[in-house]
Amino acid sequence: MRYELRRLRECDLPEVTEIYTAACRDRESTQGTRRWSVAEMHEFIFARRPSFVSYTCIRKGNVIGWAALTQHHVNEGVRQTAELSLFVQGPFRSKGVGSALARAILRQPRTDNLHCVLAMTFADAPNAIAFAERKCGLSIVGCLPGAFSHGEKNYDILVLQRLLVS
Numbered sequence: 001m002r003y004e005l006r007r008l009r010e011c012d013l014p015e016v017t018e019i020y021t022a023a024c025r026d027r028e029s030t031q032g033t034r035r036w037s038v039a040e041m042h043e044f045i046f047a048r049r050p051s052f053v054s055y056t057c058i059r060k061g062n063v064i065g066w067a068a069l070t071q072h073h074v075n076e077g078v079r080q081t082a083e084l085s086l087f088v089q090g091p092f093r094s095k096g097v098g099s100a101l102a103r104a105i106l107r108q109p110r111t112d113n114l115h116c117v118l119a120m121t122f123a124d125a126p127n128a129i130a131f132a133e134r135k136c137g138l139s140i141v142g143c144l145p146g147a148f149s150h151g152e153k154n155y156d157i158l159v160l161q162r163l164l165v166s
Contacts, residue, residue, distance in 0.1 A: 001059070001095050005104050008045065008054035008066055015063035016056065017041040023087045028128070030120040030157050033150055044070065052082050052114060055104050057097050064092045067101040072118060079115035084136065086119075102135045106162075116163050122148070123156035138162045 008016065017038050023029045024036070036044075045051050045068055054068035065088035072081040084105070088098045106117070119138055121128040132138040138160035146154035 001092075001097075003057050003059040003064065003097065003100070005055055005057055005100055008051075008056045008068065010042065010046070012056050012063050012066070013038045013041050013045070016045075016066045019063065019066060019087050019089055022089070027122070027150055027155075028087070028125070030122065030148060052080075053105055055101055057088070057092075057101055059092070064089050065097045065101055067105045069105055069114075069117065081116040081118060082114055084117050084119040084138075086136075098131060099135050102131075106136060114164060116161055118159060118161040120144075120157050120159055123158050129158065129160075132160050136160075136162065 017036055017040075020029065020041065021035045024031065024033050027033060045054055052069040052071070054070075055066065056063045057065040065086075067084070067086040069082040069084055072083040086098060086101055086105075088101070117136075117138070119132055119136070121132060123129075123143060129140070133140075139162065140158050141161045142159040144157040144159065147157045148155040
């Protein structure tokens with residue numbers, strides 16, 4: 001399959017938002033299940049938690065996946081932690097798109113003060129866990145039992161991290 005990786009642009013936000021909304025609908029995002037607006041995605045990627053780096057995967061002119069390292073929290077004057085977000089449209093999963101995005105975003109030179117990448121996923125998502133461990137070099141470091149409530153059920157969220165060598 002042929003595709004192009006490039007830096008995420010503002011013009012990509014409608015498609016990025018649709019991919020993310022589908023992930024929320026399918027309970028693949030630990031951020032919630034409601035639909036996000038393009039303005040909210042803009043705020044997430046470019047403003048409120050500006051990304052250290054973000055990429056899209058383009059196939060035939062359409063965004064089929066995206067990834068971003070965003071500030072996990074603002075802590076001026078100390079080394080920073082980035083949170084990894086990576087989402088691929090369903091039909092393009094298990095075709096190398098997520099792996100290509102992970103390689104691009106995790107090998108990208110980062111600010112000198114970035115020391116840790118973390119991600120969160122559901123404990124009942126074995127494919128996402130395996131991907132994070134094998135393709136992103138993340139390790140499980142903790143669990144938030146019942147932290148995500150959806151309908152009548154509570155779900156455990158795993159915290160994964162990768163310490164970066166200075």
